[in-house]
Amino acid sequence: MMTSSRQRAPILYVLDEDFVPPDRGDEQNGPESAVPAGDPDEAVRLFHHYRRLMARILGYEEELPGPAGEEDLTAAEEELGVALPPDLRALYAIADGDGDLINPLFDRHPWLSLAEVGDEDDEWLDITREWQHEPWRKLVFDARPSNTVRRSPLRPGWIRFAHDTGGNWLAVDMDPGPDGRPGQVIKVGIDHVEGPKYIADSVTTFLSRLVNALERGDYSHDDENLWIEAALPNPLDEHARYGDSRPSRQGARQAGPRVQEVRVANAEDCAFLAATPEVRSLALSSKGSPDLTSLGGYPVEYLELDMEAADLTAPARNRQLRSLSVTCVRPVELAPLRAMPHLWALDIAAAPVADIATVTELTELRYLEVTRDQWRDLSELVDLPSLAVIGVHPDRPERDWPVSTAWVTTYDEPPSSTL
Template sequence: MVEQAARRIAEKVVTSAPAGWTRVVVAGSAGSGSTSVSGGYAVPGATRLRSLPRLFAELSGLAEAVRKVRDWDPTTVEIVCRPSGEYELVAFADGITSLRGLGGGFQAVLDPGYRLPPSSPGQESTAAPAGDPELAVARFRAYMERRAEILGRPERLPPPASAAALDRAERVIGRPLPADLRALYLIANGDAIDHEHRYLLGGDAWLALEDMVAVHAALSEPVWHGWDLGWNSVVFDADPPGTVRRVGGHPAWVPFASGEDGNYLAVDLAPAGNGRPGQIIRMGRDYDECPVYVADSVTALLGRHLELLEQGAYEKDDDHIEPAGPEPGHGPERIIGEIPGEVPAGLQAIHVNDVTSPVDLAPLTGAANLRLLHLNHCATTDLTPIRGLPVESLRVTLDGGDLTPLEGHRHLTSLELGTTTAIDIVPLRTVPNLRGLDLSRAVVRDLAIVADLPDLRYLALSARQWTTLLDEGAVPPTLAAARLADDDASLAEALTWAARLGLDTGDALRTTGSLPV
């Protein structure tokens, strides 16, 4: 069945080939959850590969055939066809994945269970909760009365949750709910009647207790997006700074209201040092890189919504009322383009794109909150301005200069380095939290030094660099994932490389065939 599925793909790409083509590569990942495809036709004189025909159905059929033979889901696949009609298929489990379109090359996962630690766990607040259950109840009742005046009728609410149900929910969650939120559930168990929400909380649907417990179970840990996106990711600080832990998810974040778009309002039961237990944050799909501080308590949130109604700051649409106050900022303060002469005090991320080199980093010395600095398609000569900054993710090309300013840098967790001349990476030995390193664009004098980096978990190199490192027996023993950065590498070459790293690739599927021409 695998052979038949591969042949169907080969027939389609050959039939759809442009004039003068010399080779076509179909690469991607296929499985029951999703299918991705990349590659294209090589045509002499063309500056880029010509596009492939739609192959999602054919790749899904191949994935199903592979699943029956190997039980892999998803599967990394590559099919190469030539005008002679000859074609070959290589397929392997998702321990090796193609990164075409995501930087190029291949990624090998050596330790599937390892996850990078949070950007900064931070210290938990010792402050008392700001919520007041009696005031929260009074505000909620006043809020509902004002809504009834606007709508011309009172709104039905579900019956209250019982104290016993609240106790059970707290046992499952593993910690007590804030007293003001608990008091609201003793008035009503969410805001849905017959599964239709009233959207009481600023346009968010207030969840029933059982739904809150279920959502908490699903979102109690940060979402892991894989090494291709995660190796140099940063979770930024909320505003005000130091109120919310810089993590993408936490067992002590309890979602109690839903935007019905993958985002939630949650009570934060383990805030950072400047926060208050029971504070309200926005978390979820769009907030993985920066949870947003909303209010210091459910009590304060209700007070804000009530005040907006009393001010007439709301929008009414049939049976729904939505307060129209300003939403707290979404995401960190960032700049995309070039470094301004005056850097905002709250700047946390800057992407410098396509500016004249060398880029002077000196204006950044006042960016006391800068966590991410990426120079794209431009270079600098001096990293000294970074020495005292809390930069965690650094992407830079050095045109001269050295890495001495990074010695002992305690914040840096990932470095993507390009160079125009040979460079010494000895200073990286003293960077204690460096876990991700990409040297594929760098000329390195002594590559074996990477074996001395104390806790390196991700390493990206070119094929030539990997050969040097492997031949010298200098692969860092702590690696959990690696990248073969050459965009023109084949899956067969990636399997050979991964095997040298210690990954068992002996059960890779391979098949060849020939079409009539």
């Protein structure tokens, strides 16, 4: 009997609709200094000076909305569940957002009124977490400077106070990372799902940069519009990647030590990673069996292996590893994975597995990707982990880069015997 194309498609079985990938930001410590870096008096002075400079350049002064009252500020903070940093709070006591200004005050980002703060539409985040988009293969990387911002796509302590009209926001971070400061300014949103972007240690400093740019003459304008070149951090410097057909010492050095995502073809070993010590997402392919001995010494959280034979002994020594994808020709042994305390996602659909029963011992596993035959073998075992999502391929999949699967999603449990 012929099998329909839909039946032959790989199927994602979502058992737990409420499960979302673990948030690495939740695992980070808070800052050593809980004192905001901003200065409300200085922020107010800079704000007025900034407005005068803009009016002088444009030849006219735009009118701002009236101030937010103390009761409005207190009510907004209660609604948000977190206090505004003193410098931003002082600015709201001058004006309740931009209103209808032609030239938004925060570097072409309209300033939200208190009524709009906390009322954002976050469908963009829900979409990125949909399982057919394979969020388990994607990481939130560390911002620069390192450890200033928690590695989350969005947090309740990030108060978004201005936006770019395109799904991104400036936010004051009241829940910073270990080396950050409360009230630091970051950028989050649809273009920053790989990690928030650090802007400044405070709204005060952000305003100071805008003022300094105007005083230096780093701007352009026409009759009504002003564009400021404030020398803000370049997003291209944030989450750099390194990929090459054959790694070399020179290529690795050029990639730079801050690279967090690396893909290398024809790998012979992992020695080149010495030049990229902060690598967190790593894809290695090889026609042979490269030496992975040094892999355990790097903070890799997502590992993708595509090779003739894969020995997981060295990767399993990395206690940071969260997600693993293995493609190989020779049978692979999963036994070393028992020592991995945080492994929650495993893809073995493109690998023959010598000890499939080991999956029952991976107690933290929540996502599993297998073939129909592998799932049939597993379903006969007892004490499987509390899986939230199971991806089942009708046959061994062919892997391309970047890995992407045309999933059919169903909210049900996969059958144990026939698929």
